[in-house]
Amino acid sequence: MGKVILVGAGPGDKELITVKGLKAIKEADVIVYDDLIDKDLLNYNKNAELIYVGKRKGRHSYKQEDINKILIEKAKEGKTVVRLKGGDPFIFGRGGEEILALKEHNIPYEIIPGLSSATALPALAEIPLTHRKVARSFTVLTAHIEDGEVDFTKFNGDTLVILMGITKLKKIVNDLLKVRDKKTPIAIILKGATKEQKVIRGTLEDILDKAKNIEPPGIIVVGEVVNILQKN
Ligand SMILES: C[S@@+](CC[C@H](N)C(=O)[O-])C[C@H]1O[C@@H](n2cnc3c(N)ncnc32)[C@H](O)[C@@H]1O
Known part of the structure; x- marks a missing residue:
């Protein structure tokens, strides 16, 4: 079994992420990310599978259940999944809903807060x-x-x-x-x-x-x- 690390990226500037959040990005097998993160953060890990689940205009927008499913499936495959969100995941970020879904499926998780x-x-x-x-x-x-x-x-x-x-x-x-x-x-x-x-x-x-x-x-x-x- 892998795990999911919920990481707050901070707002805008990539340098506003925590040291711990950046370490998690560098060690991830999969990064599931949203809009409003500095996309340069993704360059810190050239090997991870990147999955964009944001709501950019003109592109398929993922429902929350679809995102939960991706997190659960990848963790069950044994992957370390970083769920990267703008700001802090627990401030209008639906981070709580994702953690509830992980709990329901007994998926190990970690929470790394971000600057809101x-x-x-x-x-x-x-x-x-x-x-x-x-x-x-x-x-x-x-x-x-x-x-x-x-x-x-x-x-x-x-x-x-x-x-x-x-x-x-x-x-x-x-x-x-x-x-x-x-x-x-x-x-x-x-x-x-x-x-x-x-x-x-x-x-x-x-x-x-x-x-x-x-x-x-x-x-x-x-x-x-x-x-x-x-x-x-
Ligand atoms: C879905 S909420 C997510 C908030 C995020 N979890 C946080 O803690 O910052 C998105 C809103 O956060 C605010 N926001 C996030 N990043 C921003 C940025 N770089 N500049 C201005 N507003 C921002 C805006 O009000 C935006 O509509």
Whole structure:
């Protein structure tokens, strides 16, 4: 029997993976990978079988059950399988579902966490998610749910970090304007930790004008911390 190692690749830049995650990649027989990982990571192992299971436009998109099946079958063949995911596998990454499937089939597994886009990208954009006397809590949420729409008025951390929200920016801003001041700072970090990273800063009042025609992937950060390091 082989095993499955669930590895978080970190966001964007390949150098944001952990030492342990990189070691697992180098030792893998099979690497099952998604979008949003730095594909250069795959060059660290020239011998592994590479299986892409992401959702790139125009290509067959794998259902979660198909991915689980691949992991189980390859491990049963005696292979060491690295399941490589962007950011941290347990933050909106469906890592939990894959581990449950492995448990059900008695497949040995290991978990190697990764830096999540939710915390690493604000840091790279010089936004501390907490800051003494300014923000004592932060809430990470997804803007994408399968059944219906998210009500963004319901989330009340000092700082909000919203994933999968770029195409829903208008609804996010309109909801937040009902519960937060219109001067509340907001930042949008697009293609974070890549050469094309772009950070757009504004307020709830003007961000829709500043951020026209933007495309995923991106995260949205809301709260006073957005500008705390911008002053002098
Ligand atoms: C399915 S979620 C996976 C999150 C991932 N597990 C993590 O911890 O970062 C995908 C979302 O993560 C965010 N994301 C991940 N990598 C990103 C990057 N390099 N730049 C901007 N946003 C990113 C975006 O909001 C994107 O829509």
